[in-house]
Amino acid sequence: MRVHLVTMPWHPLDLPSLQLGLLNRIVRRARPGDEVRELHGSLRWAEFLLERSGGRLRPGDCVEVGSDAIFHGLGDWVFSGVLYDDPGWGVARLHEYAAGRGVFIGTALAMRPYAAAFVDACATEVLAAEPDLVGFTTTFMQNVPSLALARELKRRRPELTVVLGGSNCDGPMGHALHRNHPFVDHVVRGEAEYAVPALLHHLQAGTDPVDVPGLCWWDGTESRANTQTRRTVAPADIPSPDYGQWQAALDASPVREHIHPKLVVEGARGCWWGEKHHCTFCGLNGSAMAFRAKPGERLWAEIDRLVRRHRLLDVVTVDNIIDMAYFRDFLPRVVASGWDLRLHYEVKSNLTPAQLRLLGEAGAVHIQPGIESLGSRVLDLMAKGVTGARNVRTLRECENHALTCSWNLLYGFPGESADDYDSVVDQLPALVHLQPPSGAHRIQLERFSPHFTDPDLGFGKRRPAEMYQHVYDLPEDELADLVYLFDTEPAGISGPAERRLTEAVAAWRAGHADSRLLFEEDGTDLLVHDRRHGRPPATHRFTGWRAAALRHLEDGRTVPALHRLLAADGHEVPVPDLDAWVRQAFAGGLLFRDGVTFVALPTWGEPVRLPEGAG
Amino acid sequence: MTGLPGTVPHRRSGRGVEAAVPLDISGTGRGTAEAVRFLRECQGRALRVSWRATGTPGCDPGVLCHLPPPAELPADPGALAAWRAGHAHGVLHHRRGPDFVTVLDRRERGTAVRLTLDHPVLLATFLRLLEPTPVDALDAAEREALGLLCAERLVLAGGGWAVTLPPRIRQWPVPCTAI
Numbered sequence: 001m002r003v004h005l006v007t008m009p010w011h012p013l014d015l016p017s018l019q020l021g022l023l024n025r026i027v028r029r030a031r032p033g034d035e036v037r038e039l040h041g042s043l044r045w046a047e048f049l050l051e052r053s054g055g056r057l058r059p060g061d062c063v064e065v066g067s068d069a070i071f072h073g074l075g076d077w078v079f080s081g082v083l084y085d086d087p088g089w090g091v092a093r094l095h096e097y098a099a100g101r102g103v104f105i106g107t108a109l110a111m112r113p114y115a116a117a118f119v120d121a122c123a124t125e126v127l128a129a130e131p132d133l134v135g136f137t138t139t140f141m142q143n144v145p146s147l148a149l150a151r152e153l154k155r156r157r158p159e160l161t162v163v164l165g166g167s168n169c170d171g172p173m174g175h176a177l178h179r180n181h182p183f184v185d186h187v188v189r190g191e192a193e194y195a196v197p198a199l200l201h202h203l204q205a206g207t208d209p210v211d212v213p214g215l216c217w218w219d220g221t222e223s224r225a226n227t228q229t230r231r232t233v234a235p236a237d238i239p240s241p242d243y244g245q246w247q248a249a250l251d252a253s254p255v256r257e258h259i260h261p262k263l264v265v266e267g268a269r270g271c272w273w274g275e276k277h278h279c280t281f282c283g284l285n286g287s288a289m290a291f292r293a294k295p296g297e298r299l300w301a302e303i304d305r306l307v308r309r310h311r312l313l314d315v316v317t318v319d320n321i322i323d324m325a326y327f328r329d330f331l332p333r334v335v336a337s338g339w340d341l342r343l344h345y346e347v348k349s350n351l352t353p354a355q356l357r358l359l360g361e362a363g364a365v366h367i368q369p370g371i372e373s374l375g376s377r378v379l380d381l382m383a384k385g386v387t388g389a390r391n392v393r394t395l396r397e398c399e400n401h402a403l404t405c406s407w408n409l410l411y412g413f414p415g416e417s418a419d420d421y422d423s424v425v426d427q428l429p430a431l432v433h434l435q436p437p438s439g440a441h442r443i444q445l446e447r448f449s450p451h452f453t454d455p456d457l458g459f460g461k462r463r464p465a466e467m468y469q470h471v472y473d474l475p476e477d478e479l480a481d482l483v484y485l486f487d488t489e490p491a492g493i494s495g496p497a498e499r500r501l502t503e504a505v506a507a508w509r510a511g512h513a514d515s516r517l518l519f520e521e522d523g524t525d526l527l528v529h530d531r532r533h534g535r536p537p538a539t540h541r542f543t544g545w546r547a548a549a550l551r552h553l554e555d556g557r558t559v560p561a562l563h564r565l566l567a568a569d570g571h572e573v574p575v576p577d578l579d580a581w582v583r584q585a586f587a588g589g590l591l592f593r594d595g596v597t598f599v600a601l602p603t604w605g606e607p608v609r610l611p612e613g614a615g
Numbered sequence: 616m617t618g619l620p621g622t623v624p625h626r627r628s629g630r631g632v633e634a635a636v637p638l639d640i641s642g643t644g645r646g647t648a649e650a651v652r653f654l655r656e657c658q659g660r661a662l663r664v665s666w667r668a669t670g671t672p673g674c675d676p677g678v679l680c681h682l683p684p685p686a687e688l689p690a691d692p693g694a695l696a697a698w699r700a701g702h703a704h705g706v707l708h709h710r711r712g713p714d715f716v717t718v719l720d721r722r723e724r725g726t727a728v729r730l731t732l733d734h735p736v737l738l739a740t741f742l743r744l745l746e747p748t749p750v751d752a753l754d755a756a757e758r759e760a761l762g763l764l765c766a767e768r769l770v771l772a773g774g775g776w777a778v779t780l781p782p783r784i785r786q787w788p789v790p791c792t793a794i
Contacts, residue, residue, distance in 0.1 A: 612790055
């Protein structure tokens with residue numbers, strides 16, 4: 001059998017498709033005699049735009065439309081006119097949507113005229129290889145580009161088998177994709193490792209795939225959806241990706257000189273925290289929350305192979321949360337290699353300073369700790385499992401170990417109130433030397449999240465997000481099954497409290513670059529150099545028990561606990577004196593207060609700060 | 616022990632370093648090669664360096680703009696201004712892989728040249744010249760590699776000595792994606 005695997009726009013240009021890399025291995029492992037080819041359509045699209053627009057539409061524009069505009073559906077919209085055979089489809093709706101929200105759509109408008117010719121060229125290229133089956137992987141805004149090409153392939157060669165899979169196909173979304181698009185023969189819902197070989201076996205034998213869990217297939221004119229299995233793929237059965245065809249496509253591409261390619265690896269699937277306490281807003285793990293991790297030794301062997309094969313030192317992990325065992329059996333191997341890797345990892349926010357140091361030493365210098373908020377009550381509402389004090393400590397340790405920390409400040413949780421934010425917002429100016437969030441963002445309702453599955457949590461009224469009106473020509477009840485994001489009535493803070501929060505975060509971002517709050521040891525004394533935005537420069541000297549107290553507060557303490565620790569050190573400090581000193585240090589912005597817990601804010605390290613895209 | 620080359624007398628305190636003697640950057644021999652190595656190692660660690668320059672740069676000053684600029688460059692104040700303007704952490708650096716080295720070169724404003732050195736002789740010569748080395752000590756293959764590395768402005772050669780220019784990145788900036 002000849003199998004053609006396709007990843008359409010808007011797969012990130014600087015990354016190989018993990019999905020294609022895995023599927024390639026899955027097919028060849030199960031069926032060594034099959035021929036597997038790949039179309040890296042996102043790369044092709046960037047080349048196509050570069051060439052046909054005479055260099056006017058560049059790879060950076062693909063990032064703007066395909067990644068940055070994910071909540072406005074612009075990438076899907078670019079291809080909607082092809083899917084619906086009407087270049088004007090959805091144009092008026094998009095203009096109306098963009099005007100109402102102040103969204104820039106100029107780049108998407110400039111790209112759309114090229115979409116039909118691109119899909120045509122892709123169809124010609126794929127069919128030239130005479131495939132028996134074309135398999136699309138779809139996530140985020142890949143649905144419409146994939147459907148547009150699938151439709152054209154099927155129009156030209158009706159006997160071809162078209163299969164869709166990927167995150168966009170999980171649960172009811174996959175069935176809606178199938179039943180509304182008759183040119184899609186099969187939709188694989190859930191993980192591919194067991195389902196795809198089983199489907200290929202049925203296709204070869206000409207039998208109905210009634211026993212392939214989760215599969216959608218046509219029984220005459222009726223779309224059938226087999227029940228999804230609760231059985232997840234064992235880590236031992238998850239292959240190591242093959243990026244050979246991606247590398248060949250990249251080497252031949254004029255886009256190569258515009259991008260900085262990175263490797264993508266997968267250590268784990270699912271979320272070990274979500275298994276215990278599912279964060280109320282998160283739908284990322286779809287229907288497979290069960291946490292499974294490859295042994296650290298195996299993950300390292302995969303990275304070793306890929307780094308040697310592709311000569312790349314930047315590695316992005318797709319894991320939604322790091323396996324804590326990796327601090328013992330993976331990261332030390334990275335350190336021992338002596339290579340200058342740069343890794344991106346999503347972690348939980350309650351890591352210890354030693355664990356954060358190990359991440360830095362291993363080159364895992366870009367982390368996403370899921371901080372989400374600095375207020376403990378709001379963190380409780382989202383079942384995040386950390387406190388505001390802990391999150392502030394994590395931000396401080398990121399400075400100490402020169403770790404780049406990507407995080408968002410989320411709000412809009414049912415049950416939150418302005419009171420939950422006031423004390424945090426009041427303290428944000430004192431945190432200006434720590435890495436700010438990308439912004440303050442109201443949460444959206446995501447399919448698979450507890451907020452979605454349990455309307456009693458506060459989002460009872462919901463409908464498919466407005467952006468889908470300019471993406472799909474489908475009735476609302478079908479969209480309700482097909483899409484991932486939903487609009488709801490706003491919950492939580494609004495009005496002045498919302499404005500105060502967003503303005504305080506904007507001020508944090510504006511004042512961060514030149515702000516420092518640094519510890520320095522001077523004999524047994526402790527100096528704190530305060531060079532934070534919005535305050536006069538100052539150097540504070542702490543001696544005796546005060547220096548010891550400030551050090552103890554790096555771990556976050558209550559005043560009674562601090563008093564006990566100082567007493568154990570031999571410092572007999574009257575409680576009123578300690579209380580007064582803590583109040584004074586708090587008033588000076590040297591401490592963060594979370595309820596009754598105080599956290600010292602000065603850092604020992606001073607990373608080199610550069611503007612994004614410097615140089 | 617400061618972890619820095621001892622061939623240039625210096626004092627280190629925290630993240631700051633002060634060169635105890637003026638550094639000759641005229642490109643006339645071993646002194647310049649040692650100065651480049653010292654500054655290169657400081658830059659790789661993102662240390663703040665205080666140093667004074669003697670001589671006029673024997674090469675296009677843009678070749679050295681990835682190194683910390685001197686406090687003063689009496690022979691050519693214009694070059695010093697350009698040096699300061701072009702300097703940033705990571706503008707030119709290298710990273711080690713298993714049997715290759717990657718180099719990022721953004722010394723030319725508006726460009727980002729990425730090179731992978733995996734040819735055995737080229738790689739070995741690049742690594743050998745991290746230590747200032749007399750050109751006479753190189754064999755024929757290494758000299759050919761030296762020519763290629765000089766053409767890419769990855770090695771500074773002058774006065775019979777050669778030294779590798781890109782520091783190994785030992786301190787990532789925040790955000791690390793800025794370089």
